Structure formats: structure tokens, C-alpha cells
Amino acid sequence: MRRIEVGGAQSYAVEVGAGLLDTLRVPERHVALIHPTDLPAGFVTRVQKALQPAVTIPVPARDDCKTLEVLSGVLSRLAGANIPRDGAVVGLGGGAATDLAGFAAASYLRGVAFYTLPTTLLGMVDAAVGGKTGVNLPEGKNLVGAFWPPRAVWCDTDTLGTLPGAVFREGAAEAFKHGLISDPTLLDRVLSPDFRPGGALLEGTLADAIDVKAGVVTRDLTERGERAFLNFGHTLAHALEAVTHHGVPHGDAVGYGMHYAARLSRALGGADLTGHTRAFLTWQQPAPLPPVSFEDALTFMARDKKADADGVRFVLLRDLAQPYLTRVPEDVLREEFSGWQQDLHDLNLLT
């Protein structure tokens, strides 16, 4: 079992290991458990046995739960169950469900204790650490939410064993990204055959990938500086998700987006890291991408919340573990978009 401390105004621990679903405890007496409907029933039962929640609230699977309508229903369930101010909300499931659960915890009675039990690789590496919670709007992803750190995060590696291979590989995108921006030792490990559910490299690689994010978040709680580097690959990723109406899973979109960002980095004078991002796409086997025009992508990149009043920002890399923030001229964006599409075509990743 690995334990990672996340600092900041309100510090907490991330525990990574097998069998945590059965052993977890919280100090609060009144607990609400939120989980997506597509979770293996055994997970819910095990957590119910461990926590004895006052109410268990199923929510739609994947991003379908990240709406203000679902949030409204969850909040009413919390109120209907009389969860008090000193109660707690526990989010069990993928990143979407825990994002929703976290925002429900942040806004119910103006904030109650929150705990996260991520059951996907993506949820463990990305969503569970950092305190970002929220839902989507018709206008874009994650446009509504709160910074509301959990009191504790439990990553039970056993839960990854039930994931389809494609979902596991999808989630590896964030771990690979942490390798690119901060810890290059992760790159080979993520692509290793032993990085798989039950594999010898799983727990250590996962814990080190989480540690990258924990370090960044500890130093920069509200995303004013270094934390922005975690958005490497995400500007195009969010645009692809928006243009395809979430037809591309987040981790797959990040895989595509990292390769685009690697091309932009090279075009602006950085080291050529496109071999890494190309190798990752080959390993990840993301869902093939439907046709996306540059104009559509640009519209959404400019609307992304990482944009500010002066234009679209990008996180790029001077070299491995050397991220920086910059603005990229539109002609470069356009030219590299074209090259990126050609690369995807060569990799047989366009529908």
C-alpha cells in the first residue's frame, strides 16, 4: 500500500492499494454514497457494508451524470435524507461520478465533508486529486463547479481488474502526461506490459503518477501558476470532446491532444517529443476520431476555460519535464493541426 500526502490549505492523504473498499472508515455519522449505475454491484455493496450510508444515490453512467439536472436531483436526495452539516458525501466510481459527487458536497449546505473512491485509472490519476469538482453545461465541459478538496482518497487497485482494456488504456493518458511534464521515468513504465490490472508495475506507477499531481496541487491549490501545466494536451482534448459531443472518451482525447501539443512544442523550437506521444497513441489504441475541422476545433479551444481575455493559451514542452505556458499564433495552430491529422491518418486513427 502506498500513501501520498496532498498539502495545501486543507491537506489529505491518497491511499493506493488492494482491498481498500472493505477497510475504509470515515468519522462522520451521516454519510451519503453516490455511485454510477454501471458500477459492478459488488463495489457498492462492499462500501455500503464498510460505511453504512444513510442514503445511497445512483447516478447515470459516465458524463451523463455531469449535468445540473442530475446535480439537482442529488441535492434533493441529500436534503430528503436529512444529511446534516456535519455529514459527509462519498463519491464512488469514475471521474465523472466523483466530479459530480464532489460538487454536490461543495454546494450542499454550502459545503460538507467529501471523500473519493475512484474506480478507474483516469479517476485515480486525475480526478481524485486536486479538489476540482463540477459539471458540464451545454456550452462546454466543466464550466460549473468548485474547488472542494476531499478529506481522503482511496484508490483500490482491485477495482481496476473489472475495467475493459480500452477503459484502462484510456485512463493511462493522464499518467503518461505526468511523465511528460514532470517524471520521465513514468513513460516507459506506462507502456510496459506489467502496467496492467494485477501487473507488477501497477501500484508503483499509479502511485508515482498520482504523486506528480499531488506535488503540483500542494504547491498551487487554485490553478494560478504551475497547476496549469497539468493541462498539457487538454486544450485540444476538450475541443475534440465538445465537437464530437463527448463521442471521444476523455483519456482518448487527451492522448490525441498530447500529440498535437507535442507537435506545437516542436514547431515553437522545443525538443521533438512526438515520438513519445506517437508511441503512446500506438499503445493506447484510442477510439478512432471522426472528422473534425480546424475551424470547429479552434472555436472550442478559444472558448476553453483555460482561455483568458487575450486569447487561447497552450501548455507546451521545451523538453521532457520542462513545461511552459505560452500563446500560439493561429497560423501555427492551423499548420500543426493539419500535420496532426496526417499523423492520425498514418496511425489509422481517423474514422
Added chain:
Amino acid sequence: MRRIEVGGAQSYAVEVGAGLLDTLRVPERHVALIHPTDLPAGFVTRVQKALQPAVTIPVPARDDCKTLEVLSGVLSRLAGANIPRDGAVVGLGGGAATDLAGFAAASYLRGVAFYTLPTTLLGMVDAAVGGKTGVNLPEGKNLVGAFWPPRAVWCDTDTLGTLPGAVFREGAAEAFKHGLISDPTLLDRVLSPDFRPGGALLEGTLADAIDVKAGVVTRDLTERGERAFLNFGHTLAHALEAVTHHGVPHGDAVGYGMHYAARLSRALGGADLTGHTRAFLTWQQPAPLPPVSFEDALTFMARDKKADADGVRFVLLRDLAQPYLTRVPEDVLREEFSGWQQDLHDLNLLT
């Protein structure tokens, strides 16, 4: 003009005076202005002229705007207008509209700058200071929200001149409450004929009433201790609002609730302050109260967010400016409810 500093993690100033709507400025370039539809059109025009907002968003009048549905529409308007992370939301209007606007500011892009321009006495004394924002659920008032302090509050006393007399007197309940719990010099001033729009005692009394709350909030930002004293009169008030489906205006409900809390205070050995609360009701002339049973009131008092896992709490007074937190036995609650109803009957305040 009076200026009151509110401290805490993020300090800000409240300015109280005439003509502020025309002179206010904010540093943000992209501003969204939110106001209720029933505001005098001149107010909106004046603020638009001063701030040049990118988008102006009208919302339903009074508590009709404090729903998740209205919030959802407001958030979509903010996204549609591309308000960036370094933009601002300005709430103009009564406490309901500024509560909604504040929660929109707190949750849009996980938080943007917020400014308040309260146009009612209630909004100036209560809602504008303290950082509480939020909306209602079908299950109860203010069950959803965030602590999100404004960057500045402007109380333009001219706006009070257009209020119906009953709405002005309604709002005086919170100022009177601040007199009871902290600054007894406010009691006579609130009941004076010179405490009225344009009256000689308006600005000073208003500023001193705001100062009470500013002091409490500065010392206790998230309502763990002293800030609970601001809830004097509110436990029954929220129940009356819920039982009557918001048929009783908030300030009127607080007027009723303060008299009940004064009776409870006396019953538990405190000084007899019921003369003060009775005098206030006589001055306030609140909307007559429809029949409310003790059982219904108790149900909602126990559900109030000021309840915790061990039962309903009450803020009571040992004497003027001597508030304390306690739990009141149900038989005392019941007996004093009966006496309180008799008092309202004597004052001709029951329908």
C-alpha cells in the same frame, strides 16, 4: 458616505451612501450584470452606463430566482457571453437576486470575481455582507450554495427611496436583530421616524447595522462560532417561510421569529426582551401570519440547516447583546409557541 471594512481571508469594503450606482468601477474588463425583472429600469441603466457589462441577465423577481433552474440559465448565459475566468459577475437587486448572482459567480468556471449592489434594506444589512450565496431546494431554503465573498459591496441609499414602505420595514428586521445581539443603540434608532429613505438617521443606522455583521464575519468566516449568533430569530423564521411556501417575506418572518426567540430566552432564565420584539412587530406591521401548527413548525425547525445531528439549536439572549447557543427542550418550544401565537393574536397579526 460611510466605508466599512470586512476582514477575513479575502477582505473587502462596503460603501454606504447616495449616488453610488453612477460612480462604481470594477477592474475586470468582462462583466456580467444580473438583476431581477422588477427593479426600476433606471437602476439597471445607470449601472450599465457605469460598468458597460458584456451581458445583462434579468432573473425572476424575489425568491423565484433562487432555484437551480434559474441558476442553470444564468450559467449558460455567462458561458454564451464568453465571460472569462478573469471576468466578473455583478449582482444588482434584493437579497434573493444577489444570493443567486453570488452563487453563479462562485460556481461559474469554479469561481469568478463577484460584486454586490443591494437595493433593499434587507439586502444591504444581511445578504450583501458575509459571503453566503445560494439558492433554495424544494426541500428548504438556502440548502445549496457557497461561501463566496464579494470583492466590494455598494449600498446606494438612494435606491431605498423607491421601495414600498412595507418592504423597507421588512428589511429593518435584520438591523433590529443586530441591535439585539450586539449594538443596543440601534434599537431606538430603527424605530425612529428618522430611520426612513431620505431620513436623517438612515445612513448612520444602516452603516452601524452593517458594521455589526461585518465584525462578526471578519472574526468567523465560515460560521463555526460567533457567526451563528446572526441566526437569532431565524430558526422559526425559516420554518414559517417553509410552511407558508414563502408566503411570508423573510424580514417579516424574522420579525416573528425574533419575538419567539425572545420568549424562549425569557423562559430559559434570560432577561425579558419581549417588550423590544413586540415594539418592533408593532412598528414593522408585518404581513399577517396564516395558521401554522406547532407540529409543522417543529418539523421544519428540525430540518433547518442550523440543526445538527443532535437536534435543533437555538440562538437565545441572556440579555441585550449577550447571545448564546443552546438546545431548547421540546416542551418549552411547544409552550412558548402557544404564547407567541397568543401575542400575535393580541397584536392582530394572525389572519
